[in-house]
Amino acid sequence: MRILVVGGGGREHALAWALSRSGRHRLMSAPGNPGIASVARLFPVAATDVEGLVDLALEKSIDLVVVGPEAPLVAGLADALRSSGVSCFGPGRDAARLEGSKWFAKEIMDSAGVPTAEGKVFTDTASAMDYIGKDPADFVIKADGLAAGKGVFLPEDIQEARSILAGFFGGDFGNSGLRVVVERRLSGREVSILAVCSGMDCVILPPSRDHKRLGTGDTGPNTGGMGAVCPPPELKDDFAGLARERIVLPVLNELHSRGLDYRGVLYAGLMVTDEGPKVLEFNVRFGDPETQAVMPMLGSDLAELCIAAAEGERLPARCLGRDGACTCVVMASGGYPAAYGKGYPISGLDDVEDVLVFHAGTAENGERLVTAGGRVLGVVGCADDLGSSVEKVYGQVGKIDFEGCYYRTDIGG
Ligand code: AMP
Ligand code: GLY
Secondary structure, eight states, X not given: OEEEEEEOSHHHHHHHHHHHTTSOSEEEEEEOOTTGGGTSEEOOOOTTOHXXXXXXXHHTTOSEEEEOSHHHHHTTHHHHHHHTTOEXXXXXXXXXXXXXXXXXXXXXXXXXXXXXXXXXEESSHHHHHHHHTTOGGGEEEXXXXXXXXXXXXXXXXXXXXXXXXXXXXXXXXXXXXXSXXXXXXXXXXXXXXXXXXXXXXXXXXXXXXXXXXXXXXXXXXXXXXXXXXXXXXXXXXXXXXXXXXXXXXXXXXXXXXXXXXXXXXXXXXXXXXXXXXXXXXXXXXXXTTHHHHHGGGBOSOHHHHHHHHHTTOOOXXXXXXXXXXXXXXXXXXXXXXXXXXXXXXXXXXXXXXXXEXXXXXXXXXXXXXXXXXXXXXXXXXXXXXXXXXXXXXXXXXXXXXXXXXXXXXXXTO
16 A cells, blocks of 8 residues: 655654554655655655645555644645545544544533543633632643643642633634633543544554653653653553543544544543543544654554554454553753754764664754754663663663753653
């Protein structure tokens, strides 16, 4: 088959790597990155250029498009491909609202009886403050729309809650923050679930956990993710089955009853509370950097799962996993998630042994590989258990270097 991977980050490198493993498919990527170029032919079409991607898929007789980022899905890439007769692994625009609107996601969960934090939607500060009452530390305030992972706040006092709401309604987050969801704060440990969905059926990939905060010890600002492990060591074997029955299948049923056929990956960010797992958020795409840690743990062939899902076929009830664990450490540019420099030469990639290196923000400058983004590389170590995978990856990351290079030293801890 001819498979086109849309996107150019670490997640897409891991996806292209996994799709290429069987050796049975011809891979292409748009726009891709220098790492993806080792397994796929690249085409310089932006991930947000819906028309350009449809043209490319038709011109290259693509059998399946696998979409990495959410923006093209929310913009209707999957619908445009399907109406041109191209099979797509990614939900249509209407179902992509699960990520594009937190309130839509809540409504679906409420109708489907899926456990989540109780909440309400607001369009003005006074009503939201009324709901929050005297204890803002019991609540979370979220932009309804897409905010590049920056639209979630955990206020500590009334003054802070008020100023967060004023920022949202004052337009700090554009249209995304003009509607705000306020929900109860949950406590527990977070787990990420990636479910491959084919309409009414789904298969859960091995669970994972990302480390969102910038600093060692879970300090500092939230980022896109500084590392990930697969699987989280404390989870029981039946966790994936529980997530399938209680969360993903009810959501797919509810979407179906509204005429929405969800073919793609559904990412559920869960909080494992004393009362069981509850949904914090849905994404309509693979997680980044979770995917970098999950792909090497797959025992099933990703391409086969994606092809079946895109065609709406039945999926195996269980995904085959591998024994052991994987740890991904993200190497980032100094300054990320705020401003950072680009174009610094990357050294040491030929010196690392027995780890996978997924490119996230890299570019070629002549013969040299240079930095080109906030998250630059994802280095992944796999071993018989989590502790050994952590040891393995940290034994190698120090060999890679670029100016301002930063990584957390406690991923997997
Ligand atoms: P979200 O984008 O909705 O996943 O939120 C980003 C992060 O905010 C999550 O990974 C959690 O760490 C935190 N968060 C979101 N909702 C809640 C909640 N209801 N209770 C506690 N923490 C939350
Ligand atoms: N790592 C979090 C996300 O992909 O949304």
